[in-house]
Amino acid sequence: MTTPQLPALLDAFPALTPCLRTATLLGPAPGTPGPHESSVGGPPLWPADEPWPHCRQPHLVHVREALTDAEREEWQAVERRRGQRHRPGDPHVLTAGEAATQSRIMDGGSLDQVAWERVRLVPRTPAGDGLPMVPVLQLRAADAPALDWPPGTDLLQLLWCPQDHAEPEGQPRYWGPVVELRYRAAADVGETAPVPPVPGGAKDVYLPAPCRLDPAEVLDLPEQDELPAGLYERIEEWAEERDLEYDRVLGCLPGWKAGGWPSWHLTDFTALDCRCGARMRLLLTLGSGGAPGLNVGRYGELRVFRCPEDPHHPVRLNVQ
Ligand SMILES: [Zn+2]
Ligand SMILES: [Zn+2]
Secondary structure, eight states, X not given: OOOTTXXXXXXXOGXXXXXXXXXXXXXXXXXXXXXXXXXXXXXXXXXXXXXXOEEOSOEEEXXXXXXXXXXXHHHHHHHHHHHHTOBTTBTTOOOHHHHHHHHHHHTTSEEXXXXXXXXXXXXXXXXXXXXXXXXXXXXXXXGOTTSOOOTTOOEEEEEXXXXXXXXXXXXXXXXXXXXXXXXXXXXXXXXXXXXXXXXXXXXXXXXXXXXXXXXXXXXXXXXXXXSOTTHHHHHHHHHHHTTOOOBTTTBSOOSSEEEXXXXXXXXXXXXXXXXXXXXXXXXXXXXXXXXXXXXXXXXXXXXXXXXXXXXXXXXXXXXX
């Protein structure tokens, strides 16, 4: 499967050819996948004698605290003064002092003015052995042969902790589920482990509905900052003349994807480097909506980047 306009684009811009990457669009669709199939939210082929991954990192939980009577009176006094100053078209003017009072009372959170409670997100470390992770993606090499599979493996599994974590270990500027990856050889798995029950407090938006995959191989192209200098402007012109879009139609293809190029449509391009110094490469993209029904980063995409030198170096996560 190739975007129909791709051959014409490559004819017009031969400099793009070295940028091509083969990717697999995973095409999750509702189903009841078994442990030997590629799936989203299906049971992974997990050896009974291998410990199930648990998350021990702090989770962000909403904590509600009642305001003291003094705080409530202070808040209401600010609101009364603001009401008295009300001018048409300019109803929300607060003095700097009043704004400081309200932000002190909210203390980094928000205010529930019905219950008069301060609502804050605070990190809480799970007790004991932590919380069992949930299966999110299982990919067989036969369904994504273009990925760089570590020798002797033909199964990639991604599990995550269905909670929010603020900059968990090794993930600067990342907020979302903590992810665990495993590569294995399907033939080596004998007896399989049952999937543990979903832990209490899990966020529904991080619990994928079971899906089978309908993989399709495509050619993907990078976004402007990862193209040779000056090329993007000429491509845009070319695309405009043909009433086409480059971003997300010809390049940085959206949705659940193995390999390919990442889009940087929310932030500027950010180079992600492994601790070994190597520039990391996009491994997986997990999308929001559709059949799996996830919502990552305000209906965005969670991208997993891998070290090209050693697939077992810790991955980096990024949401756009
Ligand atoms: Zn967690
Ligand atoms: Zn590395």
